[in-house]
Structure formats: structure tokens, C-alpha cells
Amino acid sequence: MAIYEVRLPKMGESVMEATVSNWLVQPGDRVEVDDGIVEVSTDKVDTEIPSEVGGVLKEHRFAEGDVVKVGEILAIIETDQSAPEVGESVHDSSAEPGIQEGGAVPFVPSQEEVPGTIENKGNTNPYSGYYSPLVRSIARKEGLSPEELASIPGSGKGGRLTKEDVLGYLKERSGMKKNAAIPEMSGRSSAVSPSENEQTVIPLDKMGKIIAEHMIYSVQTSAHVQSFIEIDVTRIVQWRQRVKDDFLRKTGEKLTYTPIFMHAVAQVIREFPMVNIRFDGENITVLKSVHLGMAAALPDGNLIVPVIKNADDLSLTGMAKAVNRLAKAAREGTLKPDDISGGTYTVTNIGNFGSLTGTPIINQPQVAILALGAIRKVPAVIETPAGDSIGIRHQMIVAHSYDHRVINGALGGRFILRLKEILEQFDENTPF
16 A cells, blocks of 8 residues: 655745645545545635545544644555556555655545435435545535435536535525524624523634734734825726726726726835835845735635735736735635735725725734725815816725834824825826
């Protein structure tokens, strides 16, 4: 038999460790290629580590809750006898002691092991075959028969059935009756326990706890102070309305306000590098790269901050592509660890929820964050050489939260004043 080591892969830029949150396969269980073996958690992303070989899981090297460093061995799989020996990570277990490091063994399913099958020859487990251990576990727990499981359309690679497919089917089957009365709130969990006086207790889920701890840590670490400014974005509103259809036709991307504002923010950061820094309490490190985070709402009500790398090097079209890709991945729950790591400055668009302004909490270890308020039509004074007049303008309030230990009011205020100048002087002939 050959042995394969399941190691913790690289989890993204500057992410060197992760926490084992849930073992999907137990020692003695059979796994196939691409079956999920274990779920691990970084700061805000849960990632499922799949198997690259078929075989039997022999050993867990870490328990749930343990912290694992990148490259460490998570589990040991004894591969099929017929598995070809490729690379140094797989070897004959009878040949010599010790486990080698290296690549994976390619796996070709037999005729019985094809997508959609439930049973394999010689295997009495009705949920075996091309269903992942997590899918099989849910099926057993919810009492799904093999025939019912086989009737669920799969959205995964090659038509594979995913956890989301099964949960969606169960939700549809139950008519969502049980969840109709659960209020929406950030950090909620599906474990709801009504008390005797008809109150509802909703424990924080894992991400909710992480967010709560991160916010408290930020407030306790940074001396938060805010500056506010109102920006006339009428030119931008009119330009976007005029070109959005042409933009979509030429670039294949929808043009929202977010990439326009993010593009301007990236240029201002380049002009004010002292907001793009790290501070450890004694030393300031000025960062050369502008990696712009954009706070995004997840379907479950939590928030996450995908990062646009080297944002100051992007054109408006490039920014639109990056924003749309990350927003789509956030909605679909497909963000990778590298998508949310390495941010140097964050922008949050609270105007999406109708808020005029707010006082955002700094996303540590950064030193500043910008909140974009809702765009409103308001009466405003228009200054002209012929005199002042009142007109209807599109206005937006911007709030800048920054760490007063290293950014004083002058720098914090000049930063958003420059942003105001750029946005109000937006060239309506801007090419894309």
C-alpha cells in the first residue's frame, strides 16, 4: 500500500497558519479524489481541504481546535493498491519507515465510480461512490435515501453534488417553515433556542465571533477619530448614466459607482502614502503597495473584506473587473484566503444600506478606513462667476476614520479634501 500525506496548503499572502474547525472524514473512512477531508479556518474564511488521492484515511495528526502551520501534515491516507506511485509524497508503506514529502497521485475512477452513482461494487455503504463525506454525513443525518440523494441536481465540477446542493434541497423540501420567524442579524446561527417566555436566543456563529473579537481589538488598539466631508458627485452620476450601457458592451462589465470611487481612493492614497502604513506601537512602516479592501456583505448577514491588489495600478476598467469579481465571489461564498489577505486600506460603502454617513472601525492592522454614504439629490448652492444660485445636486457624505496615534487631523482631513477635489472635477469625457 502507498501512503499519502495531507498537508495544510498555502492559505494566501501572509497567512501562515489555520485552525482545524471540522474533520469531515474519520479514520477508517474511505475517500475519493476531491472529497473534502477537513475544514480549516483563517481570519474570516472557512476552507475545505480536499483529497488528491483515493484511499482510506488512517490518521488525524491534529484535533479540532488545533492551530496548524502551512506545510504541516494534517492527515495520512493509505491509497489504493492500484494507485500509481508518482512523486515523493506516495510510497510503498512496506518498503521503509517514514513518510516522504512531495506531490499527489493522479486518480482515475473505475467504471463503477462515476458521478451520480450511489453504490460501488463490494462497498456496502449506500452513500459511497462520488459523494463527499460531508454530503454523505448530511444525507444520513437528514434521513435522505440513496435514491432521493441521487435525484438532487449537482452544481459542482462534473455535476458533483455539493453541500450547498443538499442543504438547498432540504430547505426547499421543508418549505422554510422553521426559519420564517428568525430575525435577520449579523453573526447569526441556525441554532435557535426559544426560551419559555418566547424570546429567541441566537448564538453567534464562528465568523460572528471572529468579527466581534476583531472589532473590540481594533477599538482597544487604535485611537479612533473621524473627519467628514460632503462631495458633489453630480458629474459622476451623469457620466455613469450616459456610458454604462456602452461600458457593458465594450468591457463585458457592469459599471457601478463602487469602482469609480475605489479608483479615485487608490490615486489619493498614492498621493498620501502616510495613510498606507503599519504601526506596531513604536515604528511606522510605509507600505509601497496599495492593496485596497472593500467591505462586502455576505448572504448570511456577516461582512467580509475582499482585497484588490495593487489597486493604484489599475485603470477604471481594471478596477471594475476586480470589484465585480470579488463581489460575485463574496455573494457565492467562493472567496479564497488570498482574496481577503494583505489589505493596506479599506473602503466600506454604507450608502448601499441607505446610511448617510457613519463612523467605521479600522480594520486592523491598518490605520484608516473610509465610509461612503448614500448619494442623495439635495438642494445646494452653486457658485458661478455670475453669482450664486440654488440647484438640485447629487451629494454624498464621506467619513474618514483613522488612528490618531499616527495620523493627525491635518493629514486625515487633507486626504478626504483631495478625494473631494478629484471626484468633483471628474472628467465627463473619461475614456475606458
